[in-house]
Amino acid sequence: MLSFALAVLIISPLLIPSTLCVPQGVTAIIRPPGASPPGCLDSYPGAFGFQPTDHPSSSQMAESQCIQPNSLKMSLNKGLLVDHLGRIGSIVANRQFQFDGPPAQAGAVYTGGWSVCPDSLIALGPQKQFYACASGDFENIYDSRIADYCRPIFLKLVSFVEC
Numbered sequence: 001m002l003s004f005a006l007a008v009l010i011i012s013p014l015l016i017p018s019t020l021c022v023p024q025g026v027t028a029i030i031r032p033p034g035a036s037p038p039g040c041l042d043s044y045p046g047a048f049g050f051q052p053t054d055h056p057s058s059s060q061m062a063e064s065q066c067i068q069p070n071s072l073k074m075s076l077n078k079g080l081l082v083d084h085l086g087r088i089g090s091i092v093a094n095r096q097f098q099f100d101g102p103p104a105q106a107g108a109v110y111t112g113g114w115s116v117c118p119d120s121l122i123a124l125g126p127q128k129q130f131y132a133c134a135s136g137d138f139e140n141i142y143d144s145r146i147a148d149y150c151r152p153i154f155l156k157l158v159s160f161v162e163c
Contacts, residue, residue, distance in 0.1 A: 025103030026090075029080060031113030032125030040115035040123050042079040049073060050122055050155040052132055052141065057119070063156065066163030073160060081114040089114065097130065097141040110143070122155040130155060 036042065049072055051063065067073070073084040081089030087099035093107035104111045113125045121128045124143060132139040133150040142150065 024106040025101055026106065026108040026111055027103045029112035030108065030110050031079060032110050032127070034126035036113075036115040037117055037123050037126060037128060040117040042076065042115045044076040044116045044157075047073040047075055047084065047160050048116075049158040049160060051158050052130075052139075052153045053156045054151070054153060056121055056128065056154045057156070063120075064159045064161050067160045071160065076114055076116060079112040079114055081112075091124070091143045095142045095144050095146055097143065116157055120157040122157060128154055 047067075049065065065071075074089065075082050075084075083089065083099045085099070086102065088101050088104045088111055089097065089099050090104045090108040091097055091110040092100070092105045093109060095109065098105070100108075110124060115123045117123055117128065124130075127143070130153050131142045131145045131150040132153045133142055133147055141153070141155070145152075
């Protein structure tokens with residue numbers, strides 16, 4: 001009888017891990033190699049958004065827009081970009097920029113290293129250039145050119161104001 005009870009005690013702990021669901025994702029802050037461009041800061045006071053633009057402008061003033069109910073509001077703290085829902089801004093395995101989690105999506109390439117530069121552009125590590133690639137009626141943003149139909153863009157900071 002004792003040997004049967006011992007066998008049950010040994011087997012049942014082995015079954016427990018297979019019945020638990022553990023969320024998969026990247027919890028580490030992974031930064032791209034290289035420093036941010038000169039003068040760029042890894043933290044920004046207050047909520048902001050961005051507007052894709054084809055050309056960097058010489059203006060150092062961030063554009064202002066009225067906050068709308070569907071505005072994507074972000075914050076930047078020590079290189080971590082987070083939206084108003086608490087999701088982490090990252091570059092995922094297919095090189096697309098998106099917000100997930102937390103944690104960031106499994107296989108995320110970069111989860112940190114964001115900065116805001118004096119020319120009001122958003123940088124990821126040393127780069128300010130991103131790519132917009134058509135996907136139906138909209139464009140997805142990538143950190144590298146994944147196809148011939150992608151066009152180079154920059155992400156211009158937009159300050160939100162109450163209107």
